[in-house]
Amino acid sequence: xxxxxxxxxxxxxxxxGKSTLSMHILVALLYRGLSVGSIDxxxxxxxxxxxxxxxxxxDQKGDxxxxxxxxxxIPPSADAQADAARLLETIAELRDRHDVVVxxxxxxxxxxxxxxxxxxxxxxxxxxxxxxxxxxxxxxxxETMRIARPSQYAELVWDTKKQRALRxxxxxxxxxxxxxxxxxLDARNKRDMEKLLSDLAQRIGFRLVPxxxxxxxxxxxxxxxxxxxxxxxxxLGFQLSMSHLTARQELRGLVDALNLDIQGAVVPAE
Numbered sequence: 001x002x003x004x005x006x007x008x009x010x011x012x013x014x015x016x017g018k019s020t021l022s023m024h025i026l027v028a029l030l031y032r033g034l035s036v037g038s039i040d041x042x043x044x045x046x047x048x049x050x051x052x053x054x055x056x057x058x059d060q061k062g063d064x065x066x067x068x069x070x071x072x073x074i075p076p077s078a079d080a081q082a083d084a085a086r087l088l089e090t091i092a093e094l095r096d097r098h099d100v101v102v103x104x105x106x107x108x109x110x111x112x113x114x115x116x117x118x119x120x121x122x123x124x125x126x127x128x129x130x131x132x133x134x135x136x137x138x139x140x141x142x143e144t145m146r147i148a149r150p151s152q153y154a155e156l157v158w159d160t161k162k163q164r165a166l167r168x169x170x171x172x173x174x175x176x177x178x179x180x181x182x183x184x185l186d187a188r189n190k191r192d193m194e195k196l197l198s199d200l201a202q203r204i205g206f207r208l209v210p211x212x213x214x215x216x217x218x219x220x221x222x223x224x225x226x227x228x229x230x231x232x233x234x235x236l237g238f239q240l241s242m243s244h245l246t247a248r249q250e251l252r253g254l255v256d257a258l259n260l261d262i263q264g265a266v267v268p269a270e
Contacts, residue, residue, distance in 0.1 A: 004037065004095035005260060007102045008120035012153040013136045014107030016126040017180045019047035020218055021211070022104040025124070027227040028255045029100050030067035037094030038069040041087065041116045042106035049073045055225025066230060069102070070094065080111055087112055091119055100260070109156060117156065118163035122258055123173050125153070126180040126211055129193050137177070138200050145192060147200050154204050177201070178211035178254065209257040212250050217243075227251075 009022045019042070026036045040049045052071050059066040072090045077083055094101045103120075105113045117123065127133050131140065139148040157175060165171040177197065201208050212218075221227060228248045231240055 004098045004101050005121055006091070006095070006119050007100060007122045007124060007258070008105060008117055009102065009124045009126070010105040010113065010117055010120075011107060011125045011127065011136065012109050012156065013133055016107070016128050016133065017212070017218075018042075018107065018126055019051060019104050020222070021124065021126050021178065021180065022048050022102055023051045024212070024227045024229070024251055025255060025258075026069050026100075026102040027067065027229055028251060029102075029260075030069065031229050032255075034099040035097070036069040037098040037101045038071045039087070039090055039094065039101065039103045039116070040071070040073040041112050042104055044076060045106065046073060046075075048104040051222055051225060053225070054223060058225045066225075070098065074112060076110075076112065083112055084115055087115055091116075109152070114156065114160055114163075117160040118167075120160070120173050122260070123157065123175045124178060124258070125175065125206070126178045127197075129179050129190060131192065131196075134193065134196060137204075138196070140196060145196070147196060147203065150200070150204050157204075174259070175206040176258065177206045177208050179208070180211035207257075209254060210250065211254055213247060217247070 007025065009018045009025070011018060022038070026038050029036050038048065038052070040046060042048070049071065052068060055066055055068055058064070059068070072094065074083065074087050074090065091101065091103075103116045105116050125137075127137070134140065136151055136153040138151050138154065140146070141148045157173075161171040161173060164173070179193070179197070197208050200206075217228075228244065228251050231244060231248070
């Protein structure tokens with residue numbers, strides 16, 4: 001396969017903001033001058049695919065020149081082997097043509113998702129700041145509030161690393177857990193999550209970085225196919241607030257934390 005860097009956005013739980021995060025990461029990389037391909041493996045729900053369709057429609061209305069990725073969706077069929085072959089062909093095709101390939105995966109464990117995970121060089125796992133959502137990564141002892149053992153998604157990541165090794169590729173993956181949809185409320189819960197995730201990071205080998213706060217604007221952005229980084233253009237009809245500027249800085253911090261050393265990338269000016 002080609003040399004493009006593969007970023008997989010995955011979590012076995014739905015509702016963690018994977019597609020929103022995928023969209024914002026790929027657009028941030030486009031604004032940094034990189035060529036980006038994208039794949040929606042969650043094609044039954046197809047949120048990333050719809051997001052990009054909304055973006056093209058908005059761009060055509062105003063001729064705004066919004067950058068976009070070369071996108072493919074892989075809808076599941078009754079033929080699992082054919083689906084896997086299509087995914088492999090798509091990954092190879094986009095890696096040959098782009099600097100980065102971003103793959104959005106479903107909030108469930110299936111063969112296509114596992115195959116996509118096995119090609120991740122950077123794995124981004126958004127996690128709501130909730131003990132309920134933490135359960136997919138680790139089981140917590142309620143009496144002591146300590147990690148009892150890694151859970152099913154951590155095991156999936158371990159299994160896909162073994163798949164890489166069997167193909168003769170380096171099994172090392174930069175796994176980043178993103179605390180997403182952070183709230184300014186419930187300080188005790190945030191402290192508990194911080195401690196538990198820090199302990200778990202050392203045990204199963206991921207980096208912990210802050211993600212995007214919980215903000216109403218993301219729903220409006222989806223309908224228009226826009227991201228926070230597009231809002232510098234007054235023609236888009238959005239009035240920038242301090243909350244939006246803070247959110248944009250959160251996004252830049254997240255993309256910087258990916259530590260992608262890709263030739264041609266630039267830091268965009270304000």
